[in-house]
Amino acid sequence: MVCREVIRKLSEYLDGNLDPALARELARHLEHCEDCRLVVDTTRKTIELYCNAEPAPLPDELRQRLNRAVAEKLRGNL
Amino acid sequence: MVAHLDNETELVAEAQAGNVECLLTLLNHYYTHLYRVALNITGNREDAEDVLQEVSLKTCTHLGEFRGDSRFYTWLVRITVNEALMRLRVRHTATWLSLDQPLETDERSLMPREIEDWGDNPEQRYAKSELQTILDRAVEGLEPQFRTVFLLRDVEEFSMEETASMLGLSVSAVKSRLLRARLKLRQRLNTHLKKGQYIGLQRSNSEAV
Numbered sequence: 001m002v003c004r005e006v007i008r009k010l011s012e013y014l015d016g017n018l019d020p021a022l023a024r025e026l027a028r029h030l031e032h033c034e035d036c037r038l039v040v041d042t043t044r045k046t047i048e049l050y051c052n053a054e055p056a057p058l059p060d061e062l063r064q065r066l067n068r069a070v071a072e073k074l075r076g077n078l
Numbered sequence: 079m080v081a082h083l084d085n086e087t088e089l090v091a092e093a094q095a096g097n098v099e100c101l102l103t104l105l106n107h108y109y110t111h112l113y114r115v116a117l118n119i120t121g122n123r124e125d126a127e128d129v130l131q132e133v134s135l136k137t138c139t140h141l142g143e144f145r146g147d148s149r150f151y152t153w154l155v156r157i158t159v160n161e162a163l164m165r166l167r168v169r170h171t172a173t174w175l176s177l178d179q180p181l182e183t184d185e186r187s188l189m190p191r192e193i194e195d196w197g198d199n200p201e202q203r204y205a206k207s208e209l210q211t212i213l214d215r216a217v218e219g220l221e222p223q224f225r226t227v228f229l230l231r232d233v234e235e236f237s238m239e240e241t242a243s244m245l246g247l248s249v250s251a252v253k254s255r256l257l258r259a260r261l262k263l264r265q266r267l268n269t270h271l272k273k274g275q276y277i278g279l280q281r282s283n284s285e286a287v
Binding site: 010012043047 | 079096098101102105106109110111113114117127130131134135137138139188189190193194195196200201209210213217228232233235253256257260261263264267268271
């Protein structure tokens, strides 16, 4: 497997969705290609950082406005 | 990943029967995530707030149509994505590139540049709020077509199929955009996270001036 193919298959490899034979071939490539190994590691880290980030809290004023709008809308529907 | 309410099915049933408090409980539990979705797609606070207002009202109007085929949260995200994309299209009518339009296909542009070791736990070099700002700025800089796919798949953790269905794209288009989005973000974060490097926001701001 060449570097270009590693990059093409990177997402499926990280998601664990790559065909097992191809995944083994890719892992063998990583053993001797430091550049690809770094790309795989740093892309995995990128995903982790975003996945673990907590969403910013909703502004209180907005939450109150939304709740008022819902309550008014439903009372209007009754 | 979003935490779901244990009694969600009961709350939805009560809300559909007209219990306002139950609907408010559901919405308030998910608002923060819906806000992140809206903010990431529209790219600005004002539009995201308008999107949430519209989502709340549409939830009231269409609540009876929810049949429980998906999680309630998935249903809410679908409404949010539709509203946010509509706003994005209105704002960018002149330059809007349709979400289903083919994007760059040149494989050479995929090949990563700036390949460096980040070391273990590079995020620990930053205060939590500083890291969050770095992450936000990197994702804001992506084209909407990429950041929307990345957000739904990697941040909100919807499946490829759910993401494709929400965006009206084929699964192969989602896969291709996700790969590019991940590589673009990796590249953007590299400046801050590479080993032995601390580029705090103050320093990078002053360098930019």
